[in-house]
Amino acid sequence: MSEFTHLNERGEAHMVDISGKAPSKRVALAQSSIQLGEEAYTLLVEGKHKKGDVFAVARIAGIQAAKRCSDLIPLCHPLMLSKVSVDFDKDGDTHTITAIARCELEGKTGVEMEALTAASVATLTIYDMCKAVDKGMRIVNTELLEKHGGKSGSWAREG
Template structure:
């Protein structure tokens, strides 16, 4: 079993030294799901929300969050991201929005935390914009879907039924 990389020999929190790692192209995809009432789904799908385009605002929030990840997560390295993408899939039959994020860079450490932060903050923003009409929304299934680059190569989350 691997050891925790953010703990030093004395058991203290420690920022990992990545200076000896090779610079490689690294990419990660993550998701979050927001479940809501059929009325909220209809409001979003028709563009009838009084706050405007909730996806546009949540997309910008997710992108900004990925760029600020190291300010939010104490031991994350500040990264020079080359790509941040946030997408929304409105699944009307399931009364939910699936948010996916993608972060990419050429660097010495992975971008999983940035992708997770983008998806999470996009979900929180969508919740914030719709909470007045649907305070019972649920944010769930925040997870890494895929990562590439670095010494571990390509990894994908197992498919779920």
């Protein structure tokens, strides 16, 4: 059985020591989708929502969330992100918006959690801003799409 990386020899939680790792370019791409009813979807994509530009607010919320990831996830290292972007894909057939977050840095640990947090908070923000119109929205398929860099190299979700 391998040792747990987030537990010390006494079984107590601790932050993993990354001081001996070499810095490398790290990139992660994650997504989270929100399914809306037809009315809420139409208001959103046509920019007619009463609360204003939902996409702009959700984008900023996602970027801020990536920057604050270590405040939210216990034992997550605070990172000096060099780039965070949040973009949105729209599917009119299923009334689904997919937030796609990309995080980058030159560092000693990966940015997967930051990308996942950014995508998640972007869809949560859409939910918050649209809930007066549609309380039945569903947030689905929050997942890492790909990561690059570090000792483990590159990984991409199949399909």
